[in-house]
Amino acid sequence: xxxxxxxxxxxxxxxxxxxxxxxxxxxxxxxxxxxxxxxxxxxxxxxxxxxxxxxxxxxxxxxxxxxxxxxxxxxxxxxxxxxxxxxxxxxxxxxxxxxxxxxxxxxxxxxxxxxxxxxxxxxxxxxxxxxxxxxxxxxxxxxxxxxxxxxxxxxxxxxxxxxxxxxxxxxxxxxxxxxxxxxxxxxxxxxxxxxxxxxxxxxxxxxxxxxxxxxxxxxxxxxxxxxxxxxxxxxxxxxxxxxxxxxxxxxxxxxxxxxxxxxxxxxxxxxxxxxxxxxxxxxxxxxxxxxxxxxx
Amino acid sequence: xxxxxxxxxxxxxxxxxxxxxxxxxxxxxxxxxxxxxxxxxxxxxxxxxxxxxxxxxxxxxxxxxxxxxxxxxxxxxxxxxxxxxxxxxxxxxxxxxxxxxxxxxxxxxxxxxxxxxxxxxxxxxxxxxxxxxxxxxxxxxxxxxxxxxxxxxxxxxxxxxxxxxxxxxxxxxxxxxxxxxxxxxxxxxxxxxxxxxxxxxxxxxxxxxxxxxxxxxxxxxxxxxxxxxxxxxxxxxxxxxxxxxxxxxxxxxxxxxxxxxxxxxxxxxxxxxxxxxxx
Numbered sequence: 152x153x154x155x156x157x158x159x160x161x162x163x164x165x166x167x168x169x170x171x172x173x174x175x176x177x178x179x180x181x182x183x184x185x186x187x188x189x190x191x192x193x194x195x196x197x198x199x200x201x202x203x204x205x206x207x208x209x210x211x212x213x214x215x216x217x218x219x220x221x222x223x224x225x226x227x228x229x230x231x232x233x234x235x236x237x238x239x240x241x242x243x244x245x246x247x248x249x250x251x252x253x254x255x256x257x258x259x260x261x262x263x264x265x266x267x268x269x270x271x272x273x274x275x276x277x278x279x280x281x282x283x284x285x286x287x288x289x290x291x292x293x294x295x296x297x298x299x300x301x302x303x304x305x306x307x308x309x310x311x312x313x314x315x316x317x318x319x320x321x322x323x324x325x326x327x328x329x330x331x332x333x334x335x336x337x338x339x340x341x342x343x344x345x346x347x348x349x350x351x352x353x354x355x356x357x358x359x360x361x362x363x364x365x366x367x368x369x370x371x372x373x374x375x376x377x378x379x380x381x382x383x384x385x386x387x388x389x390x391x392x393x394x395x396x397x398x399x400x401x402x403x404x405x406x407x408x409x410x411x412x413x414x415x416x417x418x419x420x421x422x423x424x425x426x427x428x429x430x431x432x433x434x435x436x437x438x439x440x441x442x443x444x445x446x447x
Numbered sequence: 448x449x450x451x452x453x454x455x456x457x458x459x460x461x462x463x464x465x466x467x468x469x470x471x472x473x474x475x476x477x478x479x480x481x482x483x484x485x486x487x488x489x490x491x492x493x494x495x496x497x498x499x500x501x502x503x504x505x506x507x508x509x510x511x512x513x514x515x516x517x518x519x520x521x522x523x524x525x526x527x528x529x530x531x532x533x534x535x536x537x538x539x540x541x542x543x544x545x546x547x548x549x550x551x552x553x554x555x556x557x558x559x560x561x562x563x564x565x566x567x568x569x570x571x572x573x574x575x576x577x578x579x580x581x582x583x584x585x586x587x588x589x590x591x592x593x594x595x596x597x598x599x600x601x602x603x604x605x606x607x608x609x610x611x612x613x614x615x616x617x618x619x620x621x622x623x624x625x626x627x628x629x630x631x632x633x634x635x636x637x638x639x640x641x642x643x644x645x646x647x648x649x650x651x652x653x654x655x656x657x658x659x660x661x662x663x664x665x666x667x668x669x670x671x672x673x674x675x676x677x678x679x680x681x682x683x684x685x686x687x688x689x690x691x692x693x694x695x696x697x698x699x700x701x702x703x704x705x706x707x708x709x710x711x712x713x714x715x716x717x718x719x720x721x722x723x724x725x726x
Contacts, residue, residue, distance in 0.1 A: 161551070167629040168552030175543035176558055178599025183565050186576035193575060247468060250461045263712060264469045267476070270708040270715070272658050274676040275697040278683055279479045282690060290478050293496040318472065323719065330720035350457060379569055382660045386680060389687075402571055410665050415575050422572050429569050 193419040205416070212420040221396070221404060222421065226428065228309060229400040233377035235313025236320065241369055243317065244324030249358060251325070252332045262329075266322035273319065277386030280315045284387075302387055305397035312398055315383050320376075324369050331365030332358070360445040367444050371436050378429055381406060401425050483508055483695040490690040505691070512695040516682060517671070522703070524667070525674040527590045529653045532597035536652045537645055539599045544607025544641075545633050549619065559608075565601035574661070581666050588672040593663060597656060603648045610644030611637065647718035650711075657704055675700040 157165070194212055196205035216222050247265060251258045268276060283290050284301035292299055301311045339357050348356065359366075381402040388395045399407075401421065409418025482490050484504040489497050512518070546552070547559050577596050586592035618640075619632055627635070663677035670681050679700055686692055708715050 164550050164629060165552035168546040168550040168555065171542040171546035171550070171633075172558055174539045175599045175601075175604055176561070178539065179561060179565055179601060181580075182577060182596055182599065183568070183573055183601070184561070186573040187568065189576040189579075190572050243468075247465065250465055253458075253461065255458065255461065255465075261465050261469055262716070263709070264472050266716065267472065267705065267708075269719075270654065270704045271701040272660070272676045272679070272704075274660050274679040275700045276475070278679060278693060278697050279475045282482065282694065283475060283478055288491045288493060288690070290474075293493060318475070321472070326716050326719050375569070379571060382658075382676075385660065386683065405571060406661060409575055410578075415579075419575055422575070426569055426572050433567070 190419045190422055193416055194423050196416045196419075198413065198415045208416070212416050215417065216420045216424060222401070222424065224396060225399050225401045225404045226424075228398055229378055229380065229402075231309050232313055232316060232380055232400060233374060235310060236316035236377045236380075237370060237373050239313075239317045240320040240324055240373060241366065244321045244369075245328050245362075245366070247321065248325045248328035248332060249354065252329055262325070265325055268319045269322045273382035274386050276319060277315065277383050280311075280318075281387045284311055302398075303392050303394050305394040308388075308392075308394035308398045312383055312387060315387070316377065316380065319383075320373060324373065327369050328362070328365060331362050335361045363443065363445045367436075367440055371433075374432065374436070375429060378432065379425070401428075479694045479697055482690055483698050485691050487689060487691055508691050508695045509699065512692055512699065516678070516696060518696075518699055520671055521673070521675050521678045521700075524590065524593070524672060525657065525676075528593040528663075528674060529656045531590065531594040532656045533649045533652045535594065535598045536600045536603050537649055540603030540607045540648060541638060541641065541645060542633075543604045544609075544644075545611050545637060547604065548608040548611030549614075549637065550629070562601045562604050566605065574665070578665055586666070588667050588669045590672075592666040593674065595666075596662060597652065600648070600652070603652070606648055607641060607644050610641040614640055643717070644721075646714050647721050650715055650718040654704070 193205065195207060195209060197208045197211070198205065247261075251262055281302065286292060286298065286300050286303070289301070291297075291301065299307070302308045335358065339361070340353055343353050343357060379402050380400045384398060384400050384403045385406070388398055392398075402425065405418050405421040405425065408414045408421060481499060484506060485497070485500045486502065486505060489500055489502070543562075547555065547562075573596065581587060581592045581595050584591075586595065614637065618636060658676065659674075660676045660680065663674040664680060667673035667677060670678060673681070679696060682696055683693060
């Protein structure tokens with residue numbers, strides 16, 4: 152029965168189906184799938200002089216990338232950035248979302264303000280923060296009557312960059328949290344109130360577990376976003392900044408090698424290392440999902 | 448303490464925290480504007496330190512920056528890139544989304560798993576080959592080069608597929624009886640019903656393109672062909688110590704999207720909440 156010939160109608164549907172997906176599939180193959188294999192191939196090549204041709208060099212790039220202290224330092228910098236951006240960005244956004252989900256007046260104005268950084272180009276945002284952090288003329292040091300080297304002291308520069316990251320993503324996380332909160336049935340809270348549970352009790356016993364799928368989704372997308380951070384570092388840290396080495400993310404290093412120095416093979420290798428790292432993180436997250444997320 | 452006082456106290460605490468946070472969120476915006484309307488001497492004066500401009504607000508700084516850094520061109524390039532990316536993404540995604548969501552054809556599952564796989568791959572791995580292709584096509588420093596990686600969208604296809612799956616079955620059956628073929632059903636009945644998904648995808652695509660920095664920096668190195676984001680990066684490299692000029696440029700770069708956001712706030716917030724894409 153399975154080998155039954157397609158009816159005219161089924162055949163028509165198959166033709167339409169393929170015609171409709173064709174542009175997308177062709178695009179994905181040319182723009183995404185071919186590049187994956189091409190990048191892998193290039194990671195085994197050396198870009199010839201004057202950018203001409205690829206010379207196969209075997210695993211030489213991998214040896215160089217894995218031996219370079221810069222690779223490991225930038226990977227560590229990226230993790231440090233994520234350790235600030237993800238937890239703070241998520242917790243602050245969750246608190247704001249819970250507040251804005253109450254029946255308070257004026258919540259839409261607050262929501263508009265919190266979401267504002269999300270519609271701004273990171274290039275512009277980073278420029279403004281760089282100016283705020285300016286050691287001599289910046290707002291922060293002049294208000295605090297301090298002389299802190301916010302972005303050129305390696306010990307604090309990574310925190311300063313992380314703060315910009317948190318400021319930028321709070322509104323986005325908050326919007327996702329609000330839509331998650333609205334899906335929690337109100338009956339749960341009513342029942343808890345009758346039993347005499349306080350707001351904070353309700354938050355930890357109802358909101359946190361029932362919201363955990365949303366929280367997990369946000370943490371996962373933000374984690375991957377944070378591990379591929381580039382714009383903030385690129386705009387805030389000058390090439391001459393002494394703290395650059397302790398702050399630059401792995402994508403920043405990739406950009407420098409592939410496009411500033413024109414060493415595509417080495418750049419491709421860094422990308423492969425990054426992708427493997429992200430795959431490991433994603434795998435761990437998927438394993439953690441079963442224990443961390445509350446399922447009814 | 449009775450329940451009413453406790454509720455009122457809770458409300459006050461919430462308002463206080465919300466207001467403090469709102470203030471913190473607004474400080475960079477306020478400082479950007481306040482610096483933009485100062486003279487450079489005022490901006491770099493530390494003793495005394497000026498929060499507000501002392502000799503009038505120099506709104507003309509914006510006009511000067513607008514002219515001297517050719518913002519008309521940056522706006523035009525950014526707008527063209529956003530326009531073509533949104534049109535291409537919506538068009539290809541709505542077709543593919545319909546086929547994946549509503550039609551049956553051999554190979555469908557394999558093809559859709561390719562869409563899902565693409566969504567899991569970090570986009571950095573595509574960049575070098577994409578750049579080489581654009582370069583070979585002679586599209587460096589053109590709008591076509593800017594649009595290139597955004598012609599199709601796996602994420603949008605997924606989003607629209609979910610949209611089409613959510614539509615009731617009988618709609619199509621009724622239309623089928625009236626002698627419509629699949630193309631007509633799609634155009635006349637199904638596509639108009641997924642408008643909200645399309646708006647989400649359009650907003651998402653526009654925001655993503657507007658915020659992107661690396662791609663325009665790579666393919667459009669010439670400041671006459673580049674976008675607002677990459678243009679700002681170039682300006683900072685060249686005139687980084689003229690603070691009012693830099694801040695006026697930053698204001699000009701963020702203002703259009705903020706205005707659009709304030710007008711279409713509901714669609715923005717819903718679009719982000721329903722798509723949940725990674726920006």
